[in-house]
Amino acid sequence: MIVQFTKQQAWDFLVIGAGVIGVSIARELRRRYASRVLVIEKESSSGRHASGRNSGVLHAGVYYKAGTLKARMCVEGNRRMREYCRLKGIPANDYGKVIVARSAAELPALRDLYARAQTNGVHAILLDGQGLREVEPCAKTVEQALQVKDTAVVNPQRVMEALVADAVQEGVEFRFSCLYQGRDGNEAAKTSQGRVAYGHLVNCAGLFADQVAHGFGVGSCYRILPFRGQFYRLRPGSQVQVRGNIYPVPDLHNPFLGVHFTHTPEGEVTVGPSALPLLGREQYRGFAGANAQDGLAMIRYLIRLIGGNRDHFRSIAWKEIAKLSHSGFYREAEGLCVGLRKDDLLPGKEPGIRAQLVNIRTAELSNDFV
Ligand SMILES: Cc1cc2nc3c(=O)[nH]c(=O)nc-3n(C[C@H](O)[C@H](O)[C@H](O)COP(=O)(O)OP(=O)(O)OC[C@H]3O[C@@H](n4cnc5c(N)ncnc54)[C@H](O)[C@@H]3O)c2cc1C
Structure with a gap:
C-alpha cells in the first residue's frame, strides 16, 4: 500500500x-x-x-480451509497474540482444546478438521477414547477426538x-x-x-x-446480520472438571462453532455461546435495541435461508431457538461431557453480539474475508 x-x-x-x-x-x-x-x-x-464480550479463545487455525486468508491470519495471529499476552503479563490458560464427536456421523468432519490442521501447520493430534480421558477426563466422544495444543484462553477485556x-x-x-x-x-x-x-x-x-x-x-451486496451469543457458567463444585476447552465438531458450512466449555485464566468455566438471530444490532436484552429496519432485514433473510434450507439452515435455526431455554441449552452442552447436571449451569457473563456478514444476492453467510 x-x-x-x-x-x-x-x-x-x-x-x-x-x-x-x-x-x-x-x-x-x-x-x-x-x-x-x-x-x-x-x-x-x-x-x-x-471485542470485550467474547469467549477469549485464541483459535489455533484448525477450522479454516487451507489457503484462505483467514487460515493464514489465524495461525499467525495466534502466535503473535500469545506472545503479546506473555510480554504484557496478561494471564492465559495454555492447556489447549479438544474437539469431540457426539455421533459417528460427525467423524468424517472431525477427520476433515485434522487434515485442515495439518495443512495449516497447526499442532493437532487424533486421540482415541483413552487418550481423551487422559487429556480431558470429563469430555465424551464417539471413537475419536482431536486435541489442539496451540489454543489458549485469555480475558478479552x-x-x-x-x-x-x-x-x-x-x-x-x-x-x-x-x-x-x-x-x-x-x-x-x-x-x-x-x-x-x-x-x-x-x-x-x-x-x-x-x-x-x-x-x-x-460492499453493496453485503449486509451484517446480528446474532446474540448467550453464556452460562459451570457451578463451582460441579463434578465436571474442564482443564482447557471442550468443543463439538462444528457444521463446517456454518460459521458458528457451537456451545463449548472454556476454562478461563480466572478459573471460571464458561459454557456457550448460543447464536440467536436478532431484530436489532445491539439487542443485548429482551427486545431493547430491536428496530424495524434490522428486524425486517433479519426476517427477510431467515425466510430465504429457511425456505431454501441451505446448509441445513432449518435444523440449525431450530437448535438455536431451543437454546433460549435453560433445558435446551443444557441438552446441547451435555453432549460434550460426562456427568453434567442441569443445575450445573448457572447464568453466565454478559452476552456478545456477532456481526455476521451475509451476501444478500445469494443469501449465503460469509465464512471468509471478502
Ligand atoms: C459471543 C461471541 C464470542 C466470540 N468468541 C470469540 C473467541 O473466542 N475468539 C475469537 O477470536 N473471536 C471470538 N468472537 C469474535 C470476536 O469477538 C470479533 O471478531 C471481534 O471482537 C471483532 O472486533 P471488531 O473490532 O471488528 O468489532 P467490535 O468489537 O464490535 O468493535 C467495533 C466498534 O465500533 C464502534 N462503532 C460502531 N459504529 C460506530 C460509529 N458509527 N461511530 C463510532 N464508533 C462506532 C462500536 O461501538 C465498537 O466499539 C466472538 C464473538 C462473539 C459475539
Missing part, C-alpha cells in the same frame, strides 16, 4: 471503532508511517461490544486495555463518545463532535461496518 500524506489534512488516518480490530490497525498505521491517527468510538470506552494503553503511548489519539454520522464530502466525516478531516478512512465499525461501507458505495 502506498500512502501519501498532505500537510493541510488534520488526520492522516481516521479509524472508526475502538474494538480489537480498530485499535490494532491504528497502532500499526502509527508505527509504519509515523502518521497522525485518530480513532473515534461512539461508546465512552473501548471494547464495549464483541485485559487484552483491550493493554492494546489501548500501548496505542495511546505510541501516539494514537482517541475520541470517545464520538459517533460517525456519515461523509462530509470526500475527505471529511460528520461526527457527533463535529467535522473531522482525514486523508484515509479505515472502517472498523463492527456491527455497523456495512452501513459505513455502503456510504462509500462499497
Whole structure:
C-alpha cells in the first residue's frame, strides 16, 4: 500500500471503532508511517461490544480451509497474540482444546478438521477414547477426538486495555463518545463532535461496518446480520472438571462453532455461546435495541435461508431457538461431557453480539474475508 500524506489534512488516518480490530490497525498505521491517527468510538470506552464480550479463545487455525486468508491470519495471529499476552503479563490458560464427536456421523468432519490442521501447520493430534480421558477426563466422544495444543484462553477485556494503553503511548489519539454520522464530502466525516478531516478512512465499525461501507458505495451486496451469543457458567463444585476447552465438531458450512466449555485464566468455566438471530444490532436484552429496519432485514433473510434450507439452515435455526431455554441449552452442552447436571449451569457473563456478514444476492453467510 502506498500512502501519501498532505500537510493541510488534520488526520492522516481516521479509524472508526475502538474494538480489537480498530485499535490494532491504528497502532500499526502509527508505527509504519509515523502518521497522525485518530480513532473515534461512539461508546465512552473501548471494547464495549464483541471485542470485550467474547469467549477469549485464541483459535489455533484448525477450522479454516487451507489457503484462505483467514487460515493464514489465524495461525499467525495466534502466535503473535500469545506472545503479546506473555510480554504484557496478561494471564492465559495454555492447556489447549479438544474437539469431540457426539455421533459417528460427525467423524468424517472431525477427520476433515485434522487434515485442515495439518495443512495449516497447526499442532493437532487424533486421540482415541483413552487418550481423551487422559487429556480431558470429563469430555465424551464417539471413537475419536482431536486435541489442539496451540489454543489458549485469555480475558478479552485485559487484552483491550493493554492494546489501548500501548496505542495511546505510541501516539494514537482517541475520541470517545464520538459517533460517525456519515461523509462530509470526500475527505471529511460528520461526527457527533463535529467535522473531522482525514486523508484515509479505515472502517472498523463492527456491527455497523456495512452501513459505513455502503456510504462509500462499497460492499453493496453485503449486509451484517446480528446474532446474540448467550453464556452460562459451570457451578463451582460441579463434578465436571474442564482443564482447557471442550468443543463439538462444528457444521463446517456454518460459521458458528457451537456451545463449548472454556476454562478461563480466572478459573471460571464458561459454557456457550448460543447464536440467536436478532431484530436489532445491539439487542443485548429482551427486545431493547430491536428496530424495524434490522428486524425486517433479519426476517427477510431467515425466510430465504429457511425456505431454501441451505446448509441445513432449518435444523440449525431450530437448535438455536431451543437454546433460549435453560433445558435446551443444557441438552446441547451435555453432549460434550460426562456427568453434567442441569443445575450445573448457572447464568453466565454478559452476552456478545456477532456481526455476521451475509451476501444478500445469494443469501449465503460469509465464512471468509471478502
Ligand atoms: C459471543 C461471541 C464470542 C466470540 N468468541 C470469540 C473467541 O473466542 N475468539 C475469537 O477470536 N473471536 C471470538 N468472537 C469474535 C470476536 O469477538 C470479533 O471478531 C471481534 O471482537 C471483532 O472486533 P471488531 O473490532 O471488528 O468489532 P467490535 O468489537 O464490535 O468493535 C467495533 C466498534 O465500533 C464502534 N462503532 C460502531 N459504529 C460506530 C460509529 N458509527 N461511530 C463510532 N464508533 C462506532 C462500536 O461501538 C465498537 O466499539 C466472538 C464473538 C462473539 C459475539
